[in-house]
Amino acid sequence: MALQGKVETEVEIKVPADKFYNIWSKQAHHVPTASPNNVEAVHVHEGDWETEGSIKVWKYNIDGRPEEVKEKVVLNDEDKSVTMIGLEGHAMQEYKTINVVLHANPKGEGSSLVKVRIEYEKIKEDIPTPNNYLNFFVNLTKDIEAHHLKG
Structure with missing residues (x-):
């Protein structure tokens, strides 16, 4: 069994790619409002909301239990991708x-296809693949879509 790997999926949403990217790259503080059942809070630990390399602390619920993570963000404006590195x-x-x-x-007028990928290395072999985190981010993506459609 491999210790390193990745899990990924795609989610089609009725949110323009620029808007979705902007939420994660510049307005992450709106995510708890868009997905209150999943994300309790987020705050900037170092840097700011918009600068690559900034560090944020997220409080969220996964599999019915509260968790916290400190992450550093890497932005690719041209590719419209955000990488959150767990610290x-x-x-x-x-x-x-x-x-x-x-x-x-971008996928058609006002919609996009969001690729969600989690790259990981387990501490030991019997740790499960992080499918629960993949599902968490799929749910966040859908909640952001629903929040966007509400206006």
């Missing part, structure tokens, strides 16, 4: 590395 927190108890990549691709 410390609950996930780091099972994974040596865990990075979430959200990549918004």
Whole structure:
């Protein structure tokens, strides 16, 4: 069994790719409002909301339990992708590395195809693949879509 790997999926949403990318790259503080059942809070630990390399602390619920993660963001404006690099927190108890990549691709008028990928390295072999985190980000993406459609 491999310790390193990735899990990924795609989600089609009725949110323009620029708008979806902008939420994650410049307005992450809106995510708890868009998905209050999943994300309790987020705050800037170092830097600001818009600068690559800024560090944020997220409080969220996964599998019915509260967790926290400190992450550093890497932005690719041209590609409309955001990479969140896990630095410390609950996930780091099972994974040596865990990075979430959200990549918004334009798809028709006012919609996009969001690729959600989690790259990870387990601390030991019997740790499960992080499918629960993949599902968490799929749910966040759908909640952002619903929040956008509400206006």
